[in-house]
């Protein structure tokens with residue numbers, strides 16, 4: 321089969337032919353139909369952690385080809401079922417293959433069933449950033465989730481408070497707003513949702529399924545003060561910084577009420593921001609979506625031990641997505657050319673680290689900067 325493999329020496333990725341994987345205990349073999357790109361896919365090609373030959377890529381959607389040994393019948397998965405999920409691939413030191421390949425293997429309970437009326441292209445856009453947002457809001461900040469999971473920590477009884485999302489038009493932010501709304505509905509509460517995005521996205525973000533009450537333009541110097549005016553200057557109970565680069569941390573922290581919680585998508589340890597603890601009212605909570613895969617994750621200088629609770633949270637989220645938890649996928653940009661064009665086009669658009677590093681000079685229609693959308697490739701198959 322064809323797969324996109326890391327070339328660590330060249331800081332690049334190349335399509336090569338490798339053996340089709342064989343599903344082991346509790347795994348399923350998936351024939352990949354579509355893949356979606358995330359900034360982390362390009363980050364670790366331009367700054368490799370893994371060695372040459374690793375399959376890169378995270379988000380996928382496809383059909384079940386076969387079941388490995390011991391996949392429980394109660395899971396109900398059968399060959400032909402349409403599923404989506406994500407893998408970590410070359411985004412860690414640990415040698416596990418990624419998703420940018422014609423076939424992949426994945427634990428049977430770390431995929432969700434794609435409903436008949438959702439395309440596999442759209443489904444590919446959901447898993448990684450949807451779970452990232454769910455982890456931040458429910459697992460890390462402690463809002464009451466709209467789905468059941470075994471949480472022993474105290475949670476809010478009803479969602480009656482204000483929430484602020486910085487980077488509301490990011491893929492993560494688009495799922496976070498929907499999840500806040502769904503959590504409020506499920507708890508019978510009322511959330512005031514405030515966001516920061518480009519003015520051009522205000523119309524989309526005020527409409528369903530995001531339903532922002534108030535929006536500020538992140539290019540205005542005084543946006544934190546504007547956010548506070550929407551909370552009678554008391555500040556928000558929860559803030560989620562979906563950019564977490566440089567000054568976004570200190571500015572997002574200005575929106576917090578006394579005793580409020582704040583989650584971030586990038587870490588101080590990873591160098592994306594360096595605001596000292598004493599300049600912040602609370603330590604921002606960082607976590608990596610990979611925790612949901614239930615395996616040890618090794619970066620350079622950081623180690624995330626495997627966590628059963630985090631894996632259980634991921635399976636509960638996927639179960640909800642499979643049953644009644646419909647999230648509207650990000651708007652997708654269908655990219656031309658299949659796997660062989662991912663490196664030269666898609667990964668360049670995703671950039672090598674920060675939002676400012678992203679490719680913005682190409683003139684083709686499909687190479688305009690990513691803005692409130694997800695880049696998706698269909699696989700052009702060799703078999």
Ligand SMILES: NC(=O)c1ccc[n+]([C@@H]2O[C@H](COP(=O)([O-])OP(=O)(O)OC[C@H]3O[C@@H](n4cnc5c(N)ncnc54)[C@H](OP(=O)(O)O)[C@@H]3O)[C@@H](O)[C@H]2O)c1
Pocket residue numbers: 358359360448449452486487488489490491492493516517518521538562563584585586607608609610675690691692693
């Ligand atoms: N911790 C984790 O496990 C985890 C998981 C997933 C993602 N992440 C990280 O989360 C970040 C967001 O990822 P993503 O896939 O959601 O990003 P994305 O969708 O590719 O982000 C693009 C969006 O960011 C907006 N944007 C760019 N610069 C901004 C700024 N300074 N302020 C506010 N908005 C800005 C753009 O809006 P305009 O076009 O309107 O300017 C655009 O809509 C990335 O750093 C990613 O690596 C972390």
